[in-house]
Each structure stands twice: as C-alpha cells, then as structure tokens.
Amino acid sequence: MLNCKEVTRLVSQGLDRELTFGERTALRVHFVICQGCRNVNRQLSFLRRAMQGLSAAEDEAGR
Amino acid sequence: MPEDFRSQIEGQRAYLLRFASLQLRNTEAAEDVVQETLLAALAGESGYRGQSNLRTWLTGILKHKIVDAIRKSSREMAAGAFDDDPDIESLGYKFKENGHWAERPAAWSDPDSALEQKQFLAALEKCLKALPERTAQAFLMREHLGLGTDEICKELSVTATHCWVLLYRARMALRQCLEAGWFGKGAKG
Numbered sequence: 570m571l572n573c574k575e576v577t578r579l580v581s582q583g584l585d586r587e588l589t590f591g592e593r594t595a596l597r598v599h600f601v602i603c604q605g606c607r608n609v610n611r612q613l614s615f616l617r618r619a620m621q622g623l624s625a626a627e628d629e630a631g632r
Numbered sequence: 633m634p635e636d637f638r639s640q641i642e643g644q645r646a647y648l649l650r651f652a653s654l655q656l657r658n659t660e661a662a663e664d665v666v667q668e669t670l671l672a673a674l675a676g677e678s679g680y681r682g683q684s685n686l687r688t689w690l691t692g693i694l695k696h697k698i699v700d701a702i703r704k705s706s707r708e709m710a711a712g713a714f715d716d717d718p719d720i721e722s723l724g725y726k727f728k729e730n731g732h733w734a735e736r737p738a739a740w741s742d743p744d745s746a747l748e749q750k751q752f753l754a755a756l757e758k759c760l761k762a763l764p765e766r767t768a769q770a771f772l773m774r775e776h777l778g779l780g781t782d783e784i785c786k787e788l789s790v791t792a793t794h795c796w797v798l799l800y801r802a803r804m805a806l807r808q809c810l811e812a813g814w815f816g817k818g819a820k821g
Binding site for chain 1: 645650651654679687720727730731732733736737738739740743744746747750753756757765774775776780781793796799800803804806807810
C-alpha cells in the first residue's frame, strides 16, 4: 500500500508521464480513503490550469 | 514590405519579453533571447508564410532560444550531485513516521473563480519567483514552455528521476505558497 507521501509524488508524476495501470489503481484506492491526498490531487491539477491561465493572460495583455 | 514586416515583429517585442522573463527570471537574459529571436525572424522571414499567427510563429522561435540559453547556463552550473530526496517536509508538509499525513492538506474553496482574478495570477507569479532557480526552471519548462520531461532532463543534464523530483518539489512548494498567500485562512480572496 502506498503512503500519502508516495501518493503525492505519484500524483505529480502523473502530470509528467503516463502512469501504469497498477499505479493508477493504487491511486484510486488511496483516494477513496484519503481526503488529504484527494485535495492535493485536485490542487496540483488546478496548478496546471493556473499556469495556462497565466499564459493566456500574457497573451491578452500583449495584444 | 520588409519594413512592414520589421515593424510587425517589433510590435511583438513586449509580449515576447514578458514570455521570456517569466522563464528566465533575469531581465538581461530575457532581452538577449528576444533580440536573438527578432533577428532570427528577420533573417528567416521567408519561413513565415503568414499561415500561422505571427505571435505563435515568433513564440516558437523564442522557445528554442530560451532552451538554448538554459542549456548554456545549466552547463555553467555546478554539475554536483543532485539530491533525489524531494524533502517536502522542509516546505512545511507534516507526515507521520509511516508516511501518512500528520497534518492533512485542506481543500481550497472555489479555486476556479480565482483563475479569473488578476490578483490571483499576480500571486502565482510571486510564488514562482520565490522558487529556487533550478526548480523554477524545470517547472516553467514543463508548464510554461510546454516541454516534455525527456527534453527538460536533457537540457538540464539531469536524470529522469531527478527531473520528476524537481517538478514534484516545485508543485508542492507552489501549492504551499498559494495556500499561504491566497487560499489559506485569513488570506484575501
């Protein structure tokens, strides 16, 4: 079983490479029981959207 | 016609400068790569056939120039042993001995509406500036330049594992910084 520290690490890697089936399953199982890791998972995805927002804002500002 | 092209690309200078500054975090270095980009664009005008947006075309050239600059500066950086321990505890995360949360990360309320606020983007930029150099570089190469980890590892001359560690640390640090500066209790917004 993965612990929370390992889960957050894998969540981040999931944004950089394709996770294996086993990894994805392990994450899903962990999220069911762990609110803290669910929060981190959402927030790291949000961070990616926020960076896209930053680029879009730059683009608009320059027009 | 060439004069016209020159003034068109000159009109994109401010945007390009902002794009480069975010990644390179150094005004002088950013000005250099933008200058090189504009020169390359002028020299390669024939490569621009008007089929794509001028800004998109210039940004494509700029990305290459930025990566070149990072590669150079990364060679100059001490190639010392990199620590593959992400050590996110030093960022303020608290774990029990078994690696489970000692302090559970809280949910953020309505992050999506933050995205529509200029002040939030400013807070994000401030957090980016607070990251250590190499961590920021890796993160911005990934999320600002949109490069894959393969390329990032190559340009920074680090292993794939270390690359993931850098990106992981960057994200966890930014998460912490945004929570303190924006989403946390008592923070505005």
